[in-house]
Amino acid sequence: MSAGECVAQSAVVDASGREIRPPAKVERVYAAGPPASMLVFAIAPDKLTGWTRAMRPSEAQYLPERYAALPELGRLTGRGNTANVEVVLRAKTDLIADVGSTGPSLASLATQVQAQTRIPYALLDGRIESTPATLRALGKLMGNEAQAEKLAAWYERELADAKQRVSRAGEHPLVYYGRSPSGLQTGGKGSINVEALDFLGARNAAAEARAGLVTVSFEQVILWDPEVILTTDSNFWKSVWSDPRWRAVKAVAAKRVYLSPHLPFGWFDFPPGANRLLGVWWAGKLLYPKEFDLDLRAKVTEFHRLFYHQEPSAAQLDALLGEPGVLPK
């Protein structure tokens, strides 16, 4: 080992206020959850040690083959640990990165794992608007500042552009986000599930519900009478047209119920990572069609090229955007 490798880099303060000192050369990064995998993969795909869950064939086709084939290493934080700390050690990790919420319980877990493994563990903010800052911080930690800066600047520009379009929008239709096969699960204002909606300044029908995932009754939805319904559940999208209970809702009568694409990562809600910029464009187009007159095919291609290192083929774009329910006919 040369002397240079032992010298620690200058410290980076992560989003939980902890000082992280990565080694001078970071070659292998363990991503603790899907949002972190995505950013590490976007910045330096060769440094990603594995995915939290093995890629399914339907997802793998959107990524370069050698990266899609990376092993399954499990999740380290968030809801349910599936990773073994020994697996992290065995993966010869130089840095553990987690992107998402940065509350005290996650910070204490990071501190604990860092003490156990002696691997620096950075906790970074996963909110849509924090993504550029998170990209820069991660780039600094990984020693890939230039690539991270390129992505961060692009992301920042796109967010500003979307904000600009929203500010021009006159009418803000009332939106309901329905999850689960029944469509009765939704997220109140400020919940991570509807961050894309909040970013778009949309009028969330369930705004009065507490932040977080909640179940509501049919009567409540009929009472709200949303003009647009967005969903991530294809079973719900299919059943909404034949179920007489949903017919009472304006959005269903006006055929404005839309299904978010979900490959290779969901666009709208989960995983709660940088991928949700796609959801911002998609929902923006559905809610404010005049202002979001952007070419979605070109935008999706650009995002895939920058973040997934592979442009989707024409057939893949057709599959993503042409699936029934994704866009108005």
Add this chain to the structure above:
Amino acid sequence: MRAIPYLAAGGALIALTALAFAVGRYPVSLSEIFSLVTGQGVSPNVETVVMQVRGPRVLGALLVGAGLAAAGTAYQGMFRNPLVSPDILGVSTGAALGAVLGIFLSQEIFIIQLFAFAGGLAAVGLVYWIGSRLRGHDPLLALVLTGVVVGTLLGSAIALLKYLADPYNQLPAITYWLLGSLAAISPKDIGYSLPLVLVGLVPMLLLRWRMNLLALPDDEARALGVDTRRLRTLVVACATLMTASAVAISGIIGWVGLLIPHAARMLVGPDFGRLLPLAMLLGAAFLLAVDTLCRTIATIEVPPGVLTALIGTPFFLWLFALARRTW
């Protein structure tokens, strides 16, 4: 005098049902309900709310409450044990495993319900098959013990599926199913589960006097001319059918099948023929009251299992403190 508890429970049930139709998140006035009943026109939204949403939900609460209470009554009598609830032989755990598997495989609601129903039947079938092959033990004890261990095994399978499920999407759906809810009950659900509950109920009603003999030791019952083995099989089959078809549309709602039979027994004593109808009336009224609260007190739904436990725990302890060997 003997009719008083039934009249009181029946009256309470009718009053509660009327109240349940009149309240909800969507405002519907009594005159609108009256117009709807008498066939006069109302706005389409009111019609949808009453006929498609609130009506099926009220019926669902009555059906699930009555079904769970009946199954609990039959089991408590048969097992001669006051702590027995309808899921003692694993029907709820089996149904839960079926539903969780359905969610894990991203199926639509009907398939999830079908899996739950089949899972409940299969779990009890397995328990009964193993339990009846454990010779040399008290058959009831063998059955209960098999139910407990198989239930634990199924519980681990559920835990494994939760562990493997997608944490952002499937895991919340699984958690909500396991909490139980009547929020999504549709007219179709009632159409499927009502006949099944009735099929389970009719034999119990017809055999109500023989059911009392199940509480006797096998040889004494046999001396009175009753084949306890066959009768027991029938009771298990009926109670399982009722519970599985209830749980398939409601998810797991605890306490009803445990608490209500006790309350009924306090009022009319242990005779099954008198006990069963009252337990069903009380079970229906109890779950309807709980679910009406669940859907009205907040913008978001309150899981009924949480309320039944909140009400059930003190009530159960109170009943126990009062009980004077009516067993």
